[in-house]
Amino acid sequence: MSDSEIILCLLPSIVALFLFLILLRRKQNQKTRLNLPPGNMGWPFLGETIGYLKPYSAITIGKFMEEHISRYGKIYKSNLFGEPTIVSADAGLNRFILQNEGRLFECSYPRSIGGILGKWSMLVLVGDMHRDMRMISLNFLSHARLRTHLMREVEKHTLLVLGSWKENSVFSAQDEAKKFTFNLMAKHIMSLDPGKPETEQLKKLYVTFMKGVVSPPLNLPGTAYRRALQSRSTILKFIECKMKERLMEGTENIGEDDLLGWVLKNSNLSKEQILDLILSLLFAGHETSSVSIALAIYFLPSCPNAILQLREEHSEIAKAKKLAGETELNWEDYKKMEFTQCVICETLRLGNVVRFLHRKALKDVRYKGYDIPSGWKVLPVIAAVHLDPLLFDHPQHFNPWRWQQNNNHHHRGSSSSSSCYTSMTSHNFMPFGGGPRLCAGSELAKLEMAVFIHHLVLNFHWELADPFDKPFAFPFVDFQNGLPITAHRYVPN
Numbered sequence: 001m002s003d004s005e006i007i008l009c010l011l012p013s014i015v016a017l018f019l020f021l022i023l024l025r026r027k028q029n030q031k032t033r034l035n036l037p038p039g040n041m042g043w044p045f046l047g048e049t050i051g052y053l054k055p056y057s058a059i060t061i062g063k064f065m066e067e068h069i070s071r072y073g074k075i076y077k078s079n080l081f082g083e084p085t086i087v088s089a090d091a092g093l094n095r096f097i098l099q100n101e102g103r104l105f106e107c108s109y110p111r112s113i114g115g116i117l118g119k120w121s122m123l124v125l126v127g128d129m130h131r132d133m134r135m136i137s138l139n140f141l142s143h144a145r146l147r148t149h150l151m152r153e154v155e156k157h158t159l160l161v162l163g164s165w166k167e168n169s170v171f172s173a174q175d176e177a178k179k180f181t182f183n184l185m186a187k188h189i190m191s192l193d194p195g196k197p198e199t200e201q202l203k204k205l206y207v208t209f210m211k212g213v214v215s216p217p218l219n220l221p222g223t224a225y226r227r228a229l230q231s232r233s234t235i236l237k238f239i240e241c242k243m244k245e246r247l248m249e250g251t252e253n254i255g256e257d258d259l260l261g262w263v264l265k266n267s268n269l270s271k272e273q274i275l276d277l278i279l280s281l282l283f284a285g286h287e288t289s290s291v292s293i294a295l296a297i298y299f300l301p302s303c304p305n306a307i308l309q310l311r312e313e314h315s316e317i318a319k320a321k322k323l324a325g326e327t328e329l330n331w332e333d334y335k336k337m338e339f340t341q342c343v344i345c346e347t348l349r350l351g352n353v354v355r356f357l358h359r360k361a362l363k364d365v366r367y368k369g370y371d372i373p374s375g376w377k378v379l380p381v382i383a384a385v386h387l388d389p390l391l392f393d394h395p396q397h398f399n400p401w402r403w404q405q406n407n408n409h410h411h412r413g414s415s416s417s418s419s420c421y422t423s424m425t426s427h428n429f430m431p432f433g434g435g436p437r438l439c440a441g442s443e444l445a446k447l448e449m450a451v452f453i454h455h456l457v458l459n460f461h462w463e464l465a466d467p468f469d470k471p472f473a474f475p476f477v478d479f480q481n482g483l484p485i486t487a488h489r490y491v492p493n
Ligand code: HEM
Pocket: 107, 122, 123, 134, 137, 141, 281, 284, 285, 286, 288, 289, 292, 353, 354, 357, 358, 431, 432, 433, 434, 436, 437, 438, 439, 440, 441, 442, 444, 445
């Protein structure tokens, strides 16, 4: 072949290469023309993760957020959890992210969470499988079940815990709240009775498990994460055992009173899927609501007027029940707890049990002139919106009356029919997330808090026994000393 023939043969490839290089160049130009939000990518790999995760008072947004927002604004870029990330403290962007789940953004928790909660856990699933699991959870936490079955159980477990409180001795309010929510979930999910050896055994395993969920994901001998992985497998064996017991009874005899029975009978999930579903619901349903109850116990003594108004509201309900000869709380009673709903909203707003969510961009997205590149992590920080002075007056102040439409702080007793419900749907208040992944247990969580508060204020007054034990964000919210309190029987005069 002559030289000119060779050139002729190679010509198409050369042209193609040229075209490819031009396209690549253009694409690169486009990328470099991206208008990323300002920010600092920090150290290689570690980025700014250590600063971001440094513990801080839970009623603040922490020094890291404060400094970053004042330097860069409410939307900034960073490198967190080993990935380039856009952090959003912007109410509008947070809503936009959550509402575009599956289209522009997708849930994306760090791999370590999947390792510990399981690959079938609802927190890590996306797409159709997430939808199916969500349907099962929603069905199980349905309004109809809340009104009847769950209402009764919530009250029973509240009374069990409050009934064991000893007067004039110091005890951990956080442990008591955990006992309440754990017992409730264990009963509701697997029909385990409080105080029974197997329930206590599962509770112990769960404590070790939890320590690992919130620790650095180092799977090395002696680490909390390794111990948690071991508890995970023991917990799964425990659940599997329960499953086998049910199946031995024959499918047609399986009761549908608890979640385990319900999924065995009504779903075609595999064994692994059922195990992860049960484990992660036990986790989602007990940690968050117990911290919320502990936060209410912590905030209320600083606001005696709120305790007075709660007592008025709950005494009215209790009196009416006595007159009617009723003993158990019912849904109508719950609907009368309007000021209580304001206290619940305020506790969730100020305490911020879940502070931020993990997402990633599925496409290049443009928002307020900024570009969010496809594949980047996106963290909507819901706590930053709840503590934004432009959106909530004196955000660090516990003020349940802010949730009443007429805002009549100084008019205790002038019950407003507005209450929290309008504000609950308010755009800037998202303690339960939003969009297609809105917390499946939000109604149950509010019911638990309301019923607990009902019996708490009617039967006790309490003081915080350790003035230094404040809620901290690690970033999961916790009282380091367990929120010690002293409680005394309340006798109305
Ligand atoms: C005050 C208490 C609670 C708070 C603050 C809370 C908060 C949240 C938040 C923010 C999410 C969204 C996570 C995300 O989008 O990435 C979520 C999801 C979820 N929560 Fe809750 N939660 C609470 C109580 C509960 C309870 C009592 C249950 C169950 C019994 C529960 C079950 C779930 C489930 C199953 C999901 C996943 C929903 C999905 O992916 O579709 N939560 N929760």
